[in-house]
Amino acid sequence: MTWTWFHRLGSPPYVYALAARLTPWFAWPAALLIVSGLYGGLVLAPPDYQQGDGFRIIYVHAPSAWMSLMVYTIMALAAAIGLIWRIKVAHAVAASCAPIGASFTFAALVTGALWGEPMWGTYWEWDPRLTSELILLFLYLGYMGLRAAVEDTQRADRASAVLAVVGVVNVPIIHYSVTWWNSLHQAPSVMRLGKPQMPASMLLPLLLMLLGFTLFFGAVLLVRLRGEVLDRERSASWVRQALHV
Protein backbone atom coordinates (compact mmCIF):
# COMPACT_ATOMS: atom_id res chain seq x y z
CA MET A 1 0.00 0.00 0.00
CA THR A 2 1.41 3.35 -0.98
CA TRP A 3 0.80 6.62 0.74
CA THR A 4 1.07 8.82 -2.34
CA TRP A 5 -2.68 9.46 -2.37
CA PHE A 6 -2.34 11.01 1.06
CA HIS A 7 0.55 13.28 0.11
CA ARG A 8 -1.25 14.40 -3.01
CA LEU A 9 -4.04 15.77 -0.77
CA GLY A 10 -1.60 18.53 0.14
CA SER A 11 -1.29 19.70 -3.45
CA PRO A 12 -3.74 22.44 -4.49
CA PRO A 13 -4.08 21.46 -8.20
CA TYR A 14 -4.79 17.85 -7.28
CA VAL A 15 -7.35 18.85 -4.65
CA TYR A 16 -8.96 21.30 -7.06
CA ALA A 17 -9.50 18.54 -9.64
CA LEU A 18 -10.48 15.96 -7.02
CA ALA A 19 -13.10 18.28 -5.51
CA ALA A 20 -14.64 18.80 -8.94
CA ARG A 21 -14.82 15.04 -9.50
CA LEU A 22 -16.27 14.31 -6.07
CA THR A 23 -18.93 17.04 -5.97
CA PRO A 24 -21.66 15.15 -7.89
CA TRP A 25 -21.12 12.09 -5.69
CA PHE A 26 -22.17 14.21 -2.74
CA ALA A 27 -24.69 16.49 -4.40
CA TRP A 28 -26.97 13.89 -6.03
CA PRO A 29 -27.37 11.55 -3.05
CA ALA A 30 -27.90 14.67 -0.89
CA ALA A 31 -30.70 15.90 -3.17
CA LEU A 32 -32.28 12.44 -3.25
CA LEU A 33 -32.09 11.99 0.54
CA ILE A 34 -33.39 15.47 1.32
CA VAL A 35 -36.33 15.17 -1.09
CA SER A 36 -37.32 11.74 0.22
CA GLY A 37 -36.75 12.84 3.82
CA LEU A 38 -38.93 15.91 3.32
CA TYR A 39 -41.65 13.83 1.68
CA GLY A 40 -41.52 11.32 4.51
CA GLY A 41 -41.44 14.01 7.17
CA LEU A 42 -43.94 16.47 5.81
CA VAL A 43 -46.43 14.10 4.13
CA LEU A 44 -46.11 10.51 5.30
CA ALA A 45 -45.28 10.93 9.01
CA PRO A 46 -48.34 11.19 11.27
CA PRO A 47 -48.95 14.46 13.16
CA ASP A 48 -47.61 14.49 16.71
CA TYR A 49 -50.35 13.83 19.27
CA GLN A 50 -49.24 16.85 21.33
CA GLN A 51 -47.75 19.27 18.84
CA GLY A 52 -49.85 18.51 15.77
CA ASP A 53 -48.19 19.49 12.52
CA GLY A 54 -45.95 22.00 14.28
CA PHE A 55 -43.42 19.33 15.14
CA ARG A 56 -42.56 18.88 11.46
CA ILE A 57 -40.10 21.77 11.59
CA ILE A 58 -37.86 19.34 13.43
CA TYR A 59 -36.97 17.86 10.04
CA VAL A 60 -35.07 21.05 9.22
CA HIS A 61 -34.22 22.23 12.72
CA ALA A 62 -32.56 19.12 14.14
CA PRO A 63 -30.32 18.42 11.12
CA SER A 64 -29.28 22.10 11.01
CA ALA A 65 -28.40 22.10 14.70
CA TRP A 66 -26.54 18.83 14.27
CA MET A 67 -24.60 20.17 11.30
CA SER A 68 -23.76 23.44 13.06
CA LEU A 69 -21.78 21.51 15.68
CA MET A 70 -20.34 18.97 13.25
CA VAL A 71 -19.08 21.67 10.88
CA TYR A 72 -17.40 23.48 13.77
CA THR A 73 -15.65 20.27 14.77
CA ILE A 74 -14.54 19.58 11.19
CA MET A 75 -13.38 23.18 10.87
CA ALA A 76 -11.32 22.96 14.05
CA LEU A 77 -9.89 19.60 12.99
CA ALA A 78 -8.87 20.95 9.58
CA ALA A 79 -7.44 24.08 11.23
CA ALA A 80 -5.43 21.96 13.68
CA ILE A 81 -4.08 19.80 10.84
CA GLY A 82 -3.11 22.95 8.96
CA LEU A 83 -1.50 24.45 12.04
CA ILE A 84 0.49 21.35 13.01
CA TRP A 85 1.61 20.03 9.62
CA ARG A 86 1.46 23.38 7.81
CA ILE A 87 -0.79 22.04 5.05
CA LYS A 88 -2.22 24.89 3.00
CA VAL A 89 -5.17 22.85 1.73
CA ALA A 90 -6.26 22.07 5.30
CA HIS A 91 -6.43 25.79 6.04
CA ALA A 92 -8.48 26.24 2.87
CA VAL A 93 -10.89 23.55 4.11
CA ALA A 94 -11.25 25.33 7.47
CA ALA A 95 -11.82 28.66 5.76
CA SER A 96 -14.51 27.11 3.53
CA CYS A 97 -16.24 25.48 6.49
CA ALA A 98 -16.89 28.65 8.48
CA PRO A 99 -19.59 30.36 6.36
CA ILE A 100 -21.41 27.04 5.84
CA GLY A 101 -21.39 26.30 9.54
CA ALA A 102 -22.56 29.81 10.37
CA SER A 103 -25.44 29.38 7.90
CA PHE A 104 -26.48 26.08 9.47
CA THR A 105 -26.34 27.71 12.91
CA PHE A 106 -28.45 30.58 11.68
CA ALA A 107 -30.95 28.16 10.14
CA ALA A 108 -31.13 26.22 13.41
CA LEU A 109 -31.81 29.47 15.30
CA VAL A 110 -34.50 30.67 12.91
CA THR A 111 -36.29 27.32 12.76
CA GLY A 112 -35.98 27.00 16.52
CA ALA A 113 -37.63 30.39 16.96
CA LEU A 114 -40.39 29.52 14.47
CA TRP A 115 -40.96 26.21 16.25
CA GLY A 116 -41.01 28.01 19.60
CA GLU A 117 -43.88 30.30 18.63
CA PRO A 118 -46.62 27.62 18.49
CA MET A 119 -45.01 25.53 21.26
CA TRP A 120 -43.99 28.12 23.85
CA GLY A 121 -46.11 31.02 22.65
CA THR A 122 -42.98 33.12 22.13
CA TYR A 123 -40.39 33.35 19.39
CA TRP A 124 -37.48 33.32 21.73
CA GLU A 125 -37.16 31.23 24.83
CA TRP A 126 -33.86 31.13 26.75
CA ASP A 127 -33.76 27.42 26.25
CA PRO A 128 -30.26 25.93 26.78
CA ARG A 129 -30.09 24.49 23.27
CA LEU A 130 -31.13 27.71 21.56
CA THR A 131 -28.80 29.74 23.77
CA SER A 132 -25.89 27.42 22.96
CA GLU A 133 -26.69 27.78 19.26
CA LEU A 134 -26.64 31.55 19.61
CA ILE A 135 -23.23 31.43 21.30
CA LEU A 136 -22.01 29.08 18.57
CA LEU A 137 -23.09 31.65 16.00
CA PHE A 138 -20.94 34.24 17.78
CA LEU A 139 -18.01 31.81 17.76
CA TYR A 140 -18.39 31.42 14.00
CA LEU A 141 -18.69 35.20 13.55
CA GLY A 142 -15.55 35.73 15.65
CA TYR A 143 -13.66 33.20 13.55
CA MET A 144 -14.73 34.81 10.31
CA GLY A 145 -14.11 38.29 11.74
CA LEU A 146 -10.53 37.41 12.71
CA ARG A 147 -9.92 35.85 9.30
CA ALA A 148 -11.23 38.97 7.59
CA ALA A 149 -9.24 41.35 9.81
CA VAL A 150 -5.81 39.83 9.14
CA GLU A 151 -4.67 40.78 5.68
CA ASP A 152 -1.91 38.26 5.09
CA THR A 153 -3.55 34.92 4.18
CA GLN A 154 -0.99 32.73 5.93
CA ARG A 155 -1.17 34.72 9.14
CA ALA A 156 -4.97 34.75 8.94
CA ASP A 157 -4.92 30.96 8.49
CA ARG A 158 -2.74 30.32 11.50
CA ALA A 159 -4.31 32.88 13.83
CA SER A 160 -7.84 31.70 13.05
CA ALA A 161 -6.68 28.09 13.47
CA VAL A 162 -5.58 28.85 17.04
CA LEU A 163 -8.97 30.44 17.64
CA ALA A 164 -10.82 27.43 16.21
CA VAL A 165 -8.88 25.03 18.43
CA VAL A 166 -9.49 27.20 21.51
CA GLY A 167 -13.16 27.37 20.52
CA VAL A 168 -13.57 23.64 20.13
CA VAL A 169 -12.13 23.09 23.61
CA ASN A 170 -14.64 25.61 24.92
CA VAL A 171 -17.77 24.46 23.09
CA PRO A 172 -18.59 21.61 25.51
CA ILE A 173 -17.77 23.82 28.53
CA ILE A 174 -20.07 26.54 27.22
CA HIS A 175 -22.81 24.03 26.43
CA TYR A 176 -22.78 22.42 29.86
CA SER A 177 -22.52 25.72 31.73
CA VAL A 178 -25.51 27.03 29.77
CA THR A 179 -27.47 23.85 30.53
CA TRP A 180 -26.57 24.21 34.21
CA TRP A 181 -27.52 27.90 34.18
CA ASN A 182 -30.84 27.10 32.58
CA SER A 183 -31.71 24.32 35.00
CA LEU A 184 -31.35 26.86 37.84
CA HIS A 185 -33.69 29.39 36.38
CA GLN A 186 -36.34 27.35 34.66
CA ALA A 187 -38.57 24.48 35.57
CA PRO A 188 -37.67 21.53 33.33
CA SER A 189 -41.10 21.54 31.73
CA VAL A 190 -39.82 22.56 28.32
CA MET A 191 -40.50 19.95 25.71
CA ARG A 192 -37.37 18.44 24.26
CA LEU A 193 -36.67 18.20 20.60
CA GLY A 194 -35.59 14.84 19.25
CA LYS A 195 -37.10 12.54 21.86
CA PRO A 196 -35.71 9.06 21.34
CA GLN A 197 -39.11 7.37 21.72
CA MET A 198 -40.28 8.46 18.28
CA PRO A 199 -42.22 6.02 16.13
CA ALA A 200 -40.29 4.74 13.15
CA SER A 201 -42.45 6.64 10.66
CA MET A 202 -41.29 9.90 12.27
CA LEU A 203 -37.72 8.83 12.98
CA LEU A 204 -36.82 7.44 9.56
CA PRO A 205 -37.36 10.71 7.65
CA LEU A 206 -35.30 12.50 10.33
CA LEU A 207 -32.42 10.09 9.79
CA LEU A 208 -32.72 10.56 6.02
CA MET A 209 -32.59 14.33 6.52
CA LEU A 210 -29.54 14.05 8.79
CA LEU A 211 -27.67 12.02 6.21
CA GLY A 212 -28.89 14.28 3.42
CA PHE A 213 -27.73 17.42 5.23
CA THR A 214 -24.33 15.84 5.88
CA LEU A 215 -23.86 15.02 2.21
CA PHE A 216 -25.19 18.45 1.25
CA PHE A 217 -22.54 19.98 3.47
CA GLY A 218 -19.94 17.84 1.74
CA ALA A 219 -21.06 19.06 -1.67
CA VAL A 220 -21.11 22.74 -0.66
CA LEU A 221 -17.76 22.36 1.07
CA LEU A 222 -16.20 20.92 -2.10
CA VAL A 223 -17.56 23.77 -4.22
CA ARG A 224 -16.37 26.39 -1.73
CA LEU A 225 -13.03 24.65 -1.40
CA ARG A 226 -12.46 24.94 -5.16
CA GLY A 227 -13.18 28.66 -4.98
CA GLU A 228 -10.92 29.05 -1.97
CA VAL A 229 -8.06 27.13 -3.63
CA LEU A 230 -8.41 29.19 -6.81
CA ASP A 231 -8.36 32.40 -4.82
CA ARG A 232 -5.25 31.40 -2.89
CA GLU A 233 -3.39 30.12 -5.95
CA ARG A 234 -4.51 32.88 -8.27
CA SER A 235 -0.96 33.69 -9.36
CA ALA A 236 0.04 30.05 -9.98
CA SER A 237 0.46 28.81 -13.53
CA TRP A 238 -1.74 25.73 -13.07
CA VAL A 239 -4.71 28.00 -12.32
CA ARG A 240 -4.28 29.70 -15.67
CA GLN A 241 -4.16 26.32 -17.40
CA ALA A 242 -7.15 24.98 -15.50
CA LEU A 243 -9.25 28.02 -16.31
CA HIS A 244 -7.99 28.27 -19.93
CA VAL A 245 -7.09 31.94 -19.69
Add this chain to the structure above:
Amino acid sequence: MSGPGIPAARGLSRAAVAPVAGHVAAGAAASALDAARLVLLRDLQLAFRRRAQLVQPLAFFAMVTMLFPLAISPELARLREIAPGVLWVAALLASLLALEFLFRDDAYDGTLEQYALSGQSLTSLMFAKTAAHWLLTGLPLAVMAPVAALSLGAPASAIAGIVISVAVGSVALSLIGSIGAALTLGIKRSGALLSLLTLPLSLPVLIFGARATQLAISGGALLAPLELLGALAVLGVTLAPLAAAAAVRISLE
Protein backbone atom coordinates in the same frame (compact mmCIF):
# COMPACT_ATOMS: atom_id res chain seq x y z
CA MET B 1 17.03 45.39 23.49
CA SER B 2 18.66 48.61 24.67
CA GLY B 3 17.92 52.30 25.00
CA PRO B 4 18.51 53.53 21.43
CA GLY B 5 16.12 50.91 20.00
CA ILE B 6 13.18 52.48 21.75
CA PRO B 7 11.26 55.17 19.91
CA ALA B 8 11.53 58.43 21.79
CA ALA B 9 7.77 58.67 21.86
CA ARG B 10 7.59 55.76 24.29
CA GLY B 11 8.85 58.08 26.98
CA LEU B 12 11.35 57.76 29.76
CA SER B 13 9.33 55.44 31.92
CA ARG B 14 9.60 52.47 29.57
CA ALA B 15 13.23 53.16 28.73
CA ALA B 16 14.20 53.07 32.37
CA VAL B 17 12.69 49.63 32.87
CA ALA B 18 13.64 48.19 29.51
CA PRO B 19 16.96 46.62 30.66
CA VAL B 20 14.88 44.02 32.51
CA ALA B 21 13.69 42.81 29.14
CA GLY B 22 17.33 42.77 28.11
CA HIS B 23 18.14 40.46 30.99
CA VAL B 24 15.40 38.11 29.89
CA ALA B 25 16.73 38.11 26.35
CA ALA B 26 20.37 37.72 27.37
CA GLY B 27 19.72 35.20 30.06
CA ALA B 28 19.79 31.94 28.17
CA ALA B 29 21.40 30.63 31.31
CA ALA B 30 18.59 31.95 33.51
CA SER B 31 15.91 29.44 34.37
CA ALA B 32 12.41 29.78 32.96
CA LEU B 33 11.17 30.67 36.42
CA ASP B 34 13.67 33.52 36.78
CA ALA B 35 12.72 34.88 33.37
CA ALA B 36 9.02 34.71 34.20
CA ARG B 37 9.65 36.49 37.50
CA LEU B 38 11.57 39.26 35.75
CA VAL B 39 8.79 39.76 33.22
CA LEU B 40 6.21 39.86 35.99
CA LEU B 41 8.17 42.45 37.97
CA ARG B 42 8.86 44.50 34.86
CA ASP B 43 5.17 44.65 33.95
CA LEU B 44 4.21 45.64 37.49
CA GLN B 45 6.91 48.30 37.59
CA LEU B 46 5.83 49.71 34.24
CA ALA B 47 2.21 49.81 35.33
CA PHE B 48 3.01 51.69 38.51
CA ARG B 49 4.83 54.33 36.50
CA ARG B 50 1.51 55.04 34.81
CA ARG B 51 -1.02 54.90 37.56
CA ALA B 52 -3.73 56.66 35.57
CA GLN B 53 -3.97 53.64 33.28
CA LEU B 54 -4.43 51.39 36.29
CA VAL B 55 -7.37 53.37 37.58
CA GLN B 56 -9.26 53.52 34.29
CA PRO B 57 -10.76 49.99 34.29
CA LEU B 58 -11.78 50.46 37.92
CA ALA B 59 -13.47 53.78 37.18
CA PHE B 60 -15.17 52.11 34.22
CA PHE B 61 -16.38 49.29 36.46
CA ALA B 62 -17.81 51.77 38.97
CA MET B 63 -19.50 53.77 36.24
CA VAL B 64 -21.15 50.77 34.59
CA THR B 65 -22.43 49.70 38.00
CA MET B 66 -23.83 53.16 38.53
CA LEU B 67 -25.72 53.07 35.23
CA PHE B 68 -28.09 50.36 36.41
CA PRO B 69 -29.72 52.16 39.34
CA LEU B 70 -30.14 55.17 37.07
CA ALA B 71 -31.58 53.10 34.23
CA ILE B 72 -33.79 50.75 36.23
CA SER B 73 -34.81 52.02 39.65
CA PRO B 74 -33.25 53.25 42.89
CA GLU B 75 -35.20 50.69 44.96
CA LEU B 76 -32.66 48.60 46.85
CA ALA B 77 -34.93 45.54 46.86
CA ARG B 78 -34.99 45.45 43.07
CA LEU B 79 -31.32 46.31 42.75
CA ARG B 80 -30.38 43.50 45.13
CA GLU B 81 -32.06 41.07 42.78
CA ILE B 82 -30.04 42.17 39.74
CA ALA B 83 -26.82 42.94 41.65
CA PRO B 84 -24.97 39.68 40.74
CA GLY B 85 -25.68 40.16 37.05
CA VAL B 86 -24.74 43.83 37.13
CA LEU B 87 -21.49 43.15 38.99
CA TRP B 88 -20.38 40.40 36.63
CA VAL B 89 -21.33 42.15 33.43
CA ALA B 90 -19.47 45.24 34.65
CA ALA B 91 -16.45 43.15 35.69
CA LEU B 92 -16.45 41.33 32.34
CA LEU B 93 -16.54 44.61 30.42
CA ALA B 94 -13.88 46.21 32.61
CA SER B 95 -11.53 43.28 32.15
CA LEU B 96 -12.20 43.40 28.40
CA LEU B 97 -11.30 47.08 28.39
CA ALA B 98 -8.07 46.39 30.26
CA LEU B 99 -7.03 43.68 27.79
CA GLU B 100 -5.96 46.28 25.28
CA PHE B 101 -3.03 47.21 27.51
CA LEU B 102 -1.89 43.61 27.89
CA PHE B 103 0.36 43.26 24.82
CA ARG B 104 -0.08 46.47 22.87
CA ASP B 105 2.91 48.49 24.09
CA ASP B 106 5.20 45.47 24.13
CA ALA B 107 4.23 44.60 20.57
CA TYR B 108 4.70 48.21 19.50
CA ASP B 109 8.27 48.64 20.77
CA GLY B 110 9.46 45.14 19.89
CA THR B 111 9.70 43.72 23.41
CA LEU B 112 7.45 40.78 22.47
CA GLU B 113 9.75 39.97 19.58
CA GLN B 114 12.70 39.91 21.95
CA TYR B 115 10.77 37.59 24.26
CA ALA B 116 10.05 35.26 21.38
CA LEU B 117 13.74 35.26 20.34
CA SER B 118 15.09 35.03 23.90
CA GLY B 119 15.25 31.24 23.95
CA GLN B 120 13.07 31.22 27.03
CA SER B 121 9.75 29.42 26.94
CA LEU B 122 7.34 31.96 25.49
CA THR B 123 4.52 30.10 27.23
CA SER B 124 5.91 30.84 30.70
CA LEU B 125 6.59 34.47 29.74
CA MET B 126 2.99 34.79 28.53
CA PHE B 127 1.83 33.30 31.79
CA ALA B 128 3.91 35.86 33.69
CA LYS B 129 2.47 38.73 31.65
CA THR B 130 -1.06 37.47 32.24
CA ALA B 131 -0.36 37.06 35.94
CA ALA B 132 0.83 40.67 36.10
CA HIS B 133 -2.28 41.72 34.22
CA TRP B 134 -4.48 39.92 36.73
CA LEU B 135 -2.63 41.51 39.67
CA LEU B 136 -3.18 44.92 38.08
CA THR B 137 -6.81 44.56 37.01
CA GLY B 138 -8.45 41.39 38.34
CA LEU B 139 -7.36 41.77 41.93
CA PRO B 140 -8.34 45.47 42.22
CA LEU B 141 -11.71 44.56 40.67
CA ALA B 142 -12.19 41.87 43.30
CA VAL B 143 -11.41 44.40 46.03
CA MET B 144 -13.78 46.92 44.53
CA ALA B 145 -16.65 44.55 43.71
CA PRO B 146 -18.04 44.39 47.27
CA VAL B 147 -18.20 48.20 47.41
CA ALA B 148 -20.29 48.15 44.25
CA ALA B 149 -22.34 45.27 45.64
CA LEU B 150 -23.06 47.15 48.88
CA SER B 151 -24.27 50.12 46.87
CA LEU B 152 -26.67 47.75 45.10
CA GLY B 153 -28.16 46.59 48.38
CA ALA B 154 -26.07 43.48 49.10
CA PRO B 155 -25.67 42.67 52.81
CA ALA B 156 -22.25 43.00 54.48
CA SER B 157 -22.22 39.24 55.06
CA ALA B 158 -21.81 38.75 51.30
CA ILE B 159 -18.49 40.61 51.09
CA ALA B 160 -16.16 37.63 51.52
CA GLY B 161 -18.03 35.51 48.99
CA ILE B 162 -18.05 38.29 46.42
CA VAL B 163 -14.32 39.03 46.80
CA ILE B 164 -13.42 35.36 46.39
CA SER B 165 -15.70 34.76 43.42
CA VAL B 166 -14.52 37.85 41.53
CA ALA B 167 -10.87 37.09 42.37
CA VAL B 168 -11.10 33.50 41.09
CA GLY B 169 -13.30 34.37 38.13
CA SER B 170 -11.07 37.20 36.98
CA VAL B 171 -8.11 34.78 36.79
CA ALA B 172 -10.04 32.86 34.17
CA LEU B 173 -11.11 36.09 32.45
CA SER B 174 -7.51 37.38 32.22
CA LEU B 175 -6.31 34.06 30.81
CA ILE B 176 -9.08 33.77 28.22
CA GLY B 177 -8.54 37.40 27.33
CA SER B 178 -4.82 36.89 26.83
CA ILE B 179 -5.60 34.55 23.91
CA GLY B 180 -7.89 37.09 22.28
CA ALA B 181 -5.43 39.94 22.87
CA ALA B 182 -2.59 37.91 21.37
CA LEU B 183 -4.68 36.92 18.33
CA THR B 184 -5.67 40.51 17.57
CA LEU B 185 -2.10 41.89 17.88
CA GLY B 186 -1.25 44.04 14.91
CA ILE B 187 -4.87 44.45 13.81
CA LYS B 188 -5.94 48.06 13.58
CA ARG B 189 -9.08 49.10 15.48
CA SER B 190 -9.31 45.66 17.02
CA GLY B 191 -11.58 46.59 19.95
CA ALA B 192 -14.83 45.22 18.55
CA LEU B 193 -13.13 42.11 17.20
CA LEU B 194 -11.45 41.48 20.54
CA SER B 195 -14.81 41.53 22.30
CA LEU B 196 -16.35 39.27 19.65
CA LEU B 197 -13.54 36.76 20.19
CA THR B 198 -13.38 36.96 23.97
CA LEU B 199 -16.96 37.33 25.20
CA PRO B 200 -18.39 34.00 23.95
CA LEU B 201 -15.49 32.16 25.55
CA SER B 202 -16.00 34.06 28.82
CA LEU B 203 -19.66 33.13 29.22
CA PRO B 204 -19.09 30.13 31.53
CA VAL B 205 -17.14 32.43 33.90
CA LEU B 206 -20.03 34.90 33.82
CA ILE B 207 -22.58 32.18 34.55
CA PHE B 208 -20.73 30.58 37.47
CA GLY B 209 -19.51 33.91 38.84
CA ALA B 210 -22.95 35.48 38.85
CA ARG B 211 -24.37 32.36 40.47
CA ALA B 212 -21.72 32.42 43.22
CA THR B 213 -22.39 36.11 43.85
CA GLN B 214 -26.12 35.50 43.94
CA LEU B 215 -25.65 32.77 46.53
CA ALA B 216 -23.32 35.00 48.54
CA ILE B 217 -25.97 37.74 48.62
CA SER B 218 -28.83 35.40 49.51
CA GLY B 219 -26.69 33.63 52.13
CA GLY B 220 -26.61 30.22 50.42
CA ALA B 221 -23.77 27.72 50.11
CA LEU B 222 -21.63 29.01 47.27
CA LEU B 223 -18.96 26.34 47.24
CA ALA B 224 -20.30 24.54 44.13
CA PRO B 225 -20.12 27.49 41.70
CA LEU B 226 -16.83 28.59 43.29
CA GLU B 227 -15.36 25.17 42.61
CA LEU B 228 -16.52 25.37 39.02
CA LEU B 229 -14.95 28.84 38.71
CA GLY B 230 -11.77 27.41 40.17
CA ALA B 231 -11.87 24.57 37.65
CA LEU B 232 -12.17 27.08 34.80
CA ALA B 233 -9.24 29.07 36.22
CA VAL B 234 -7.09 25.92 36.48
CA LEU B 235 -7.99 24.90 32.94
CA GLY B 236 -7.08 28.42 31.82
CA VAL B 237 -3.73 28.33 33.65
CA THR B 238 -2.80 25.07 31.94
CA LEU B 239 -3.94 25.83 28.40
CA ALA B 240 -4.33 29.58 27.82
CA PRO B 241 -0.61 30.57 27.98
CA LEU B 242 0.15 27.87 25.37
CA ALA B 243 -2.47 29.28 23.01
CA ALA B 244 -1.40 32.87 23.72
CA ALA B 245 2.23 32.04 23.02
CA ALA B 246 1.27 30.36 19.74
CA ALA B 247 -0.83 33.37 18.81
CA VAL B 248 1.99 35.82 19.62
CA ARG B 249 4.41 33.83 17.45
CA ILE B 250 1.91 33.87 14.59
CA SER B 251 1.38 37.60 14.84
CA LEU B 252 5.15 38.19 14.84
CA GLU B 253 5.66 36.20 11.62
